[in-house]
Amino acid sequence: MNQILVALDVDTAGAAHALADQLRGHVYGFKIGSRLFTSHGPSIVDTLVARGDRVFLDLKFHDIPNTVASAIGAATRLGVWMVNVHASGGHAMMKAARDAADNEAAQRSQARPLVIAVTMLTSLSEETMGEIGVAGALADQVGRLATLAQSAGLDGVVASPQEIALIRSRCGPSFAIVTPGIRSASDDKGDQRRTLSARDALAAGASYLVVGRPIIAAADPRAAAERIAAECR
Numbered sequence: 628m629n630q631i632l633v634a635l636d637v638d639t640a641g642a643a644h645a646l647a648d649q650l651r652g653h654v655y656g657f658k659i660g661s662r663l664f665t666s667h668g669p670s671i672v673d674t675l676v677a678r679g680d681r682v683f684l685d686l687k688f689h690d691i692p693n694t695v696a697s698a699i700g701a702a703t704r705l706g707v708w709m710v711n712v713h714a715s716g717g718h719a720m721m722k723a724a725r726d727a728a729d730n731e732a733a734q735r736s737q738a739r740p741l742v743i744a745v746t747m748l749t750s751l752s753e754e755t756m757g758e759i760g761v762a763g764a765l766a767d768q769v770g771r772l773a774t775l776a777q778s779a780g781l782d783g784v785v786a787s788p789q790e791i792a793l794i795r796s797r798c799g800p801s802f803a804i805v806t807p808g809i810r811s812a813s814d815d816k817g818d819q820r821r822t823l824s825a826r827d828a829l830a831a832g833a834s835y836l837v838v839g840r841p842i843i844a845a846a847d848p849r850a851a852a853e854r855i856a857a858e859c860r
């Protein structure tokens with residue numbers, strides 16, 4: 628199987644299920660973000676999990692440790708395969724997230740979800756870091772937060788194509804790196820500025836690739852997924 632996680636960035640449960648039904652067996656899993664989750668809630672996750680899909684619940688939790696731990700517990704009960712938090716919530720918050728996943732999964736005798744962190748949103752620049760009082764180079768902050776996430780027991784991070792090599796060198800071979808911004812040379816980049824092809828992202832050290840519009844907006848999503856999967860081989 629390939630390493631493709633398809634971002635189900637659509638507004639309706641019907642559209643999400645139609646995509647999942649076309650792509651099941653052709654991609655590694657599906658990412659559900661705040662757009663679909665806010666519209667349809669946990670039932671969309673329930674349905675995909677019941678159909679055997681791996682679900683990456685991309686809700687980027689960022690709150691006090693007790694609240695994040697409870698949310699991660701709830702995600703574990705839903706049976707998601709991967710879930711994420713913001714690394715800027717700090718070591719205690721990330722450790723609480725990991726512990727909650729361990730405890731909830733153990734109580735239910737099920738596999739725990741991978742818990743990963745967002746370091747710096749790729750929409751932030753050094754200028755916008757300054758707005759929120761974070762000085763220094765963006766890459767240094769990404770590296771610092773990735774190391775912090777690893778020390779808190781998290782399984783990996785979300786990283787832009789430009790950050791993969793830095794994180795791989797700091798955090799070693801078994802730390803998961805989940806990379807959006809995947810585009811082939813012929814794809815419309817849309818609002819993504821820093822992109823890599825699937826092949827180049829994997830060569831740089833990515834573990835999983837998050838792909839949205841190149842698949843979900845294609846005339847034939849399954850054929851588009853197969854083309855990207857061929858690049859992964």
Ligand code: C5P
Nearest residue numbers: 634636748749807808837838839840841
């Ligand atoms: O359509 P596209 O392939 O650009 O979709 C990428 C997906 O990855 C979207 O769901 C987007 O929200 C998400 N993402 C991203 N950049 C990040 C984190 C998540 O593009 N840094």
